[in-house]
Amino acid sequence: MTVNTKLFQTIVIAFLLVFTPKVISQQNTIEIEIMPPSIDQEATSVWRTINDIAFFEKQGYRVNLPKGEVIDALIAKSKKGTFGNEDYASIYTFLETEVFDKNDYELAMESVKEKKQLIEEIINEIAEAKESWDWNFKTFDRYPIVFTLYGTGGSYDPDTGKVTLFTNANGQFMNYKSPANTIVHEISHMGMESSLVQKHKLSHSLKERLVDTFVYLQFKTQLPEYRIQNMGDTKLDDAVKNQEDIAQLDEILTKFVE
Ligand SMILES: [Zn+2]
Numbered sequence: 001m002t003v004n005t006k007l008f009q010t011i012v013i014a015f016l017l018v019f020t021p022k023v024i025s026q027q028n029t030i031e032i033e034i035m036p037p038s039i040d041q042e043a044t045s046v047w048r049t050i051n052d053i054a055f056f057e058k059q060g061y062r063v064n065l066p067k068g069e070v071i072d073a074l075i076a077k078s079k080k081g082t083f084g085n086e087d088y089a090s091i092y093t094f095l096e097t098e099v100f101d102k103n104d105y106e107l108a109m110e111s112v113k114e115k116k117q118l119i120e121e122i123i124n125e126i127a128e129a130k131e132s133w134d135w136n137f138k139t140f141d142r143y144p145i146v147f148t149l150y151g152t153g154g155s156y157d158p159d160t161g162k163v164t165l166f167t168n169a170n171g172q173f174m175n176y177k178s179p180a181n182t183i184v185h186e187i188s189h190m191g192m193e194s195s196l197v198q199k200h201k202l203s204h205s206l207k208e209r210l211v212d213t214f215v216y217l218q219f220k221t222q223l224p225e226y227r228i229q230n231m232g233d234t235k236l237d238d239a240v241k242n243q244e245d246i247a248q249l250d251e252i253l254t255k256f257v258e
Pocket residue numbers: 185189208211
């Protein structure tokens with residue numbers, strides 16, 4: 001009796017060991033990871049913004065930076081062309097002693113947490129659908145989501161899968177109420193960066209139009225708020241009209257750029 005019970009337990013445990021990981025990995029193999037804010041990451045955000053301040057102002061971007069004499073002096077330095085790596089330490093110290101407060105990020109993090117499941121459903125759906133496309137949508141196993149109060153908007157890092165979301169202390173995001181829209185937009189940028197954008201040498205405005213059209217056609221139902229921005233190149237609209245076109249984007253773009 002004891003022997004049989006033990007044998008049965010062993011069989012059950014062996015069965016679970018063999019089959020459980022497969023069951024788990026079938027759903028949501030790709031995940032987003034909501035990262036806690038750090039002074040280092042924000043100091044980098046401020047440094048980059050000040051470094052490119054002349055360009056941003058010329059382009060008419062709204063630039064967000066912490067307020068203070070230290071920052072004003074560094075902006076003046078940047079415009080004179082004498083700003084550099086050695087100024088990072090003073091930014092870090094300024095944030096650490098006078099500005100940085102991790103509570104400022106809480107509402108934004110909460111808001112992304114609420115949309116985590118939806119975003120993961122969307123990206124896992126892409127991973128499955130792309131098998132039948134004529135181009136490779138590059139996916140990452142995990143997408144770190146970081147938050148910043150500074151700069152001009154969201155950004156992505158196509159080498160690491162990292163998405164930087166611009167937010168404020170009230171937990172508001174740019175352009176949309178739900179952060180899912182921007183996160184899926186940035187994930188799509190990374191997905192097509194090498195296989196479509198670089199391959200066909202698309203301009204900045206064509207790239208934006210392509211990403212917007214892709215998200216809009218593919219995820220109309222899951223992201224009803226999503227809008228195509230005005231900044232993109234509208235010449236693409238006749239070439240990419242229906243959801244079926246997504247499967248042939250490489251062929252379509254090959255003809256389009258001819
Ligand atoms: Zn974009």
